[in-house]
Amino acid sequence: xxxxxxxxxxxxxxxxxxxxxxxxxxxxxxxxxxxxxxxxxxxxxxxxxxxxxxxxxxxxxxxxxxxxxxxxxxxxxxxxxxxxxxxxxxxxxxxxxxxxxxxxxxxxxxxxxxxxxx
Amino acid sequence: xxxxxxxxxxxxxxxxxxxxxxxxxxxxxxxxxxxxxxxxxxxxxxxxxxxxxxxxxxxxxxxxxxxxxxxxxxxxxxxxxxxxxxxxxxxxxxxxxxxxxxxxxxxxxxxxxxxxxxxxxxxxxxxxxxxxxxxxxxxxxxxxxxxxxxxxxxxxxxxxxxxxxxxxxxxxxxxxxxxxxxxxxxxxxxxxxxxxxxxxxxxxxxxxxxxxxxxxxxxxxxxxxxxxxxxxxxxxxxxxxxxxxxxxxxxxxxxxxxxxxxxxxxxxxxxxxxxxxxxxxxxxxxxxxxxxxxxxxxxxxxxxxxxxxxxxxxxxxxxxxxxxxxxxxxxxxxxxxxxxxxxxxxxxxxxxxxxxxxxxxxxxxxxxxxxxxxxxxxxxxxxxxxxxxxxxxxxxxxxxx
Amino acid sequence: xxxxxxxxxxxxxxxxxxxxxxxxxxxxxxxxxxxxxxxxxxxxxxxxxxxxxxxxxxxxxxxxxxxxxxxxxxxxxxxxxxxxxxxxxxxxxxxxxxxxxxxxxxxxxxxxxxxxxxxxxxxxxxxxxxxxxxxxxxxxxxxxxxxxxxxxxxxxxxxxxxxxxxxx
Numbered sequence: 001x002x003x004x005x006x007x008x009x010x011x012x013x014x015x016x017x018x019x020x021x022x023x024x025x026x027x028x029x030x031x032x033x034x035x036x037x038x039x040x041x042x043x044x045x046x047x048x049x050x051x052x053x054x055x056x057x058x059x060x061x062x063x064x065x066x067x068x069x070x071x072x073x074x075x076x077x078x079x080x081x082x083x084x085x086x087x088x089x090x091x092x093x094x095x096x097x098x099x100x101x102x103x104x105x106x107x108x109x110x111x112x113x114x115x116x117x118x
Numbered sequence: 119x120x121x122x123x124x125x126x127x128x129x130x131x132x133x134x135x136x137x138x139x140x141x142x143x144x145x146x147x148x149x150x151x152x153x154x155x156x157x158x159x160x161x162x163x164x165x166x167x168x169x170x171x172x173x174x175x176x177x178x179x180x181x182x183x184x185x186x187x188x189x190x191x192x193x194x195x196x197x198x199x200x201x202x203x204x205x206x207x208x209x210x211x212x213x214x215x216x217x218x219x220x221x222x223x224x225x226x227x228x229x230x231x232x233x234x235x236x237x238x239x240x241x242x243x244x245x246x247x248x249x250x251x252x253x254x255x256x257x258x259x260x261x262x263x264x265x266x267x268x269x270x271x272x273x274x275x276x277x278x279x280x281x282x283x284x285x286x287x288x289x290x291x292x293x294x295x296x297x298x299x300x301x302x303x304x305x306x307x308x309x310x311x312x313x314x315x316x317x318x319x320x321x322x323x324x325x326x327x328x329x330x331x332x333x334x335x336x337x338x339x340x341x342x343x344x345x346x347x348x349x350x351x352x353x354x355x356x357x358x359x360x361x362x363x364x365x366x367x368x369x370x371x372x373x374x375x376x377x378x379x380x381x382x383x384x385x386x387x388x389x390x391x392x393x394x395x396x397x398x399x400x401x402x403x404x405x406x407x408x409x410x411x412x413x414x415x416x417x418x419x420x421x422x423x424x425x426x427x428x429x430x431x432x433x434x435x436x437x438x439x440x441x442x443x444x445x446x447x448x449x450x451x452x453x454x455x456x457x458x459x460x461x462x463x464x465x466x467x468x469x470x471x472x473x474x475x476x477x478x479x480x481x482x483x484x485x486x487x488x489x490x491x492x493x494x495x496x497x498x499x500x501x502x503x504x505x506x507x508x509x510x511x512x513x514x515x516x517x518x519x
Numbered sequence: 520x521x522x523x524x525x526x527x528x529x530x531x532x533x534x535x536x537x538x539x540x541x542x543x544x545x546x547x548x549x550x551x552x553x554x555x556x557x558x559x560x561x562x563x564x565x566x567x568x569x570x571x572x573x574x575x576x577x578x579x580x581x582x583x584x585x586x587x588x589x590x591x592x593x594x595x596x597x598x599x600x601x602x603x604x605x606x607x608x609x610x611x612x613x614x615x616x617x618x619x620x621x622x623x624x625x626x627x628x629x630x631x632x633x634x635x636x637x638x639x640x641x642x643x644x645x646x647x648x649x650x651x652x653x654x655x656x657x658x659x660x661x662x663x664x665x666x667x668x669x670x671x672x673x674x675x676x677x678x679x680x681x682x683x684x685x686x687x
Contacts, residue, residue, distance in 0.1 A: 083653025
């Protein structure tokens, strides 16, 4: 059991190591001539106005919030799906009820207009 | 004889044990080498993919594609590699240097990590953990973090805006994607990747075509490829979250995108097209690997084809399509699959009848969806904003003189 | 020490150091990034405890959703390129003392109750723990009411959050 996860742990190290080498290697062979213009923030040649922070739409936050709720609920459904063979009809309907509540939540957010971008 | 890969790994393990190394150490070494081979294979695949994709793109757009460097332009990716390795890496003023450099590494790692659980053949599996499907979702979240880090650390308002768009898109489309993944998990009664492959009689694309379609669409949005490539809409936000990256920093985002598309091909093959299974694959793992790669290529080709055929959507269309169409549809598909599956199990039907009824249920949902869409079409048309036609180029009136 | 214990020590030290950086770094986004490393360390600890489902859920929910939401919230409300003020105030010593006392108290209780010496109960070898979890979650004899209540609770949380954040 832990052997499998040892493989994943080693894979994480390898998967970080290979791209890290690929990013680091050009620093040895690529030219390096920084100057003030080159280091400027790139905005297609137009001078930057203000700092990088601009006021963002609150919609971004709302979508992340709705996603969070859905994510947590869906995670609960995975063990239910795995144990499906051993579940009586009652338990299956419990899962269906769970999904239906999720659907009702989606309908509420939809009707409330929080899913509109405009 | 039919299983050379495990034969070699056995031989190698025995060799190390023969040198008198501790058994635990030998396990760690052979696992690490396995991981390194799988990850390197992924990176090498990208070199081939860059050529393949540019050739396909050329042909579909009535062009030739790369044809100068080497026969059929085969050396083009190597020329690209040399170029990108020798390019100067610039870091903009005011950038957060550490996060700026970690982000491309993390983006690449998040895609490579998926390959740890993908079964290549009956016996050639990195690891068959019992939470494989959720592991893939979990690893994907590192990609989201990488995009946020890249956008924030660049100190560029377009990069930050691009990162916000990308993350809103990635997290939104993760919802129907996870629901679509629940369907094969439910059909296979397991989250282990190899168990899902083994359970596919017949292939899940027959039992769950709608889930396969939803997974295809949502994973294209996860990668951010056309028609969902508005995270790098050059006319609006320069190049999105990787605006400030140059040289290999940009290269890593580019390579991770290519590998991600290929990986999605592999996931579609594993979840819906039967993975390595095929005639003779049980006994001859080499054949399994061949089937797996053919199926992966089919998925990859379909995604590339769609990318080259469709224009970019707007962000409001993108999010509305996800939340108001894909998510409810996926939830309905999941409910119907669960109920039909359980009722058929209680009635006790043959496997072929089960498959037929599942397919019919899916087609019924698809048909109902089309009917509903047609019914609400007038209402949607009313919402559409109509502009006065604006003459941009009016021919000058012919004058007398 | 066994190999697993050494691994645990490494993971624990990394997790605690990352947690320390969360509260000491003056930059809010850096704090969020360190928090992600802390959460990942917790996931790795779950793996060592053989609670692999919890480990992936930890990553999916906490790193994939909650951390992203937090970074969004920080970036929506603060001028993120600037450091916020000093991370300590006059009372930091008292807070540290309180924290240490709490930690000592918990350690004392844990050691006295004998929980620290207890070994992990063995998992049933023939049944996948995930299947057991799935059965228990929707079984009327076990957790079906909390399971459905969780759904209702999350629905309420979503409605509440939309009501607060969303102005027509």
